[in-house]
Amino acid sequence: MADPTEATLNIPQIAVLLVISFLAIRWVLAPRAEPAPGSSARSATDGPRANPQHVETISQMFPQADQRAIMWDLMRNNNNPAITTERLITGRGLATPPQSFQPVLLTGSTPTPSASRVLDKSGPDLIQRYNLSAKLAEQAEQEEADKTKPKWSTNKTERQTLLQKRREEMILAARRKMLEKEKASS
Amino acid sequence: MSRNNRVAFKRLRHEYEGITADPPDGIVAGPADEDDYFNWIALFNGPEGTPFEGGVFEAELKFPDDYPLKPPTMRFVHKMWHPNVYPDGKVCISILHPAGDDPNHYELASERWSPIQSVEKILISVMSLLAEPNDESPANIEAAKMWRDHRQQYETTVKAYMKQALGV
Structure with missing residues (x-):
């Protein structure tokens, strides 16, 4: 037994140990957390959220509509895409969301609809x-x-x-x- | 008038007479203008028991000079949300494809155009296409995807378009 500091852990060793145990705990907990994304605990803290799938489909149908407005409308009508679609088609338009409403917008994964796929709602009935x-x-x-x-x-x-x-x-x-x-x- | 043209004219007039005197249920079809038998307007009701029920649909049919050897083309004049209707309104259906065997082997020769078909048979085929889209050759990919994966949303969109067409 020479130097007492050799037997105990020094600061870098403690740091490494902490990181490893953190990763280990995460690894153990993750599989249990994943099967239930957006479970009651999450929605209770986040409040109602617009279903991203609905947002994506509606954005594809109406590329001119603001994505924030679509999300705001979906949130307010309990995630009913039918109501939002109807509002857009009948030309009533969507309400402008308040400044404080800053959702995470969909990007990248949504391909920009080409002009031929866009449905214009003009033309006489x-x-x-x-x-x-x-x-x-x-x-x-x-x-x-x-x-x-x-x-x-x-x-x-x-x-x-x-x-x-x-x-x-x-x-x-x-x-x-x-x-x-x-x-x-x- | 060329010889072919005369044959086509006589045949179209005969079909016009038949479809006027004894119209099939829910179909009103005839030349857009009496002076031009090669351009027709067809109106028909959406088939019952489908999302298209209650709607009226309008399409124009353009006949070639060598009708009935070659099929007409059909295009909806208003926007349609359907997997087999192109965004410009053109209808994609086997009965409107030229006679003979399909080079891609998707369709039987009997499903494709032949001179024994008629305007009435085309319209009846299109009505059943509205009821049952053909998943194999979508003309409108977005509508096809929605029909397959989000049926309720597809039906809502179809209904909204129908209402708009009728000004409701």
Whole structure:
């Protein structure tokens, strides 16, 4: 037994030991922690979070929409991508998130959608294409009663008029039914 | 009018007459203009029991001069969210592919175009394509991915587009 310092641990040795034990503990704990990411403990501290998968899909469909706004909207509607999509499609737009809302944005993994994949929401709808705005108010029963019987006319002009009428009736009938369904479900 | 053109005209007029006098359920089709039988407009209802139920869809059909030897092309005039419809509206379906065997061996000759097909058969095939997308040859990759992996979101998107088309 010569120098007493040789028998005890010096500072670098203690540091190495600490690092090793830290890694060992982490290694032991990790497999148990991983199967439950975003478990109740985590969401309790972080609050509701936007599901990144939903954020990614919506961003791909609407590259012009701000990702922060998408996340904010998803957080506020309980992660229901249907509601966010609907808001974007109907052109109502998303609310501007407050300054304090600074989520981790998705980058890299999301490929930038090319122009051909982007769906533009412009262009006239069928009501505009067929100039039907004036006929929207017409009563349902009346439309049913007037329903044009399909028949072949030998007169060119009459044929065209009948065809146009059948097109209009089809669009108006579908619109009416859709409105009724909307009313019934809301 | 060339000889072929005359044949095509007669055939198209015959089909127009048939589809007008006895229209299949939920289909209204005919020339966009009586003076041009080679450009048609087809409107049809979305098939029941599918996300497309309740919608009206409009497509234009352009016929070649040598119809019915060659098939027409079909394009939706409004945007469609469907795995087999290109973002520009063009429909990808075997019945609209030229007659004969598929060089890639995906489709049977019987599924492809042949002069015994017709506008009515095309439209009925497209309606069933809406109900059952073909996963093998997606024309819209995003829609195909969504249809496969996020079915509920796919249906919501389809419905939102339908509502927009009807101005609801």
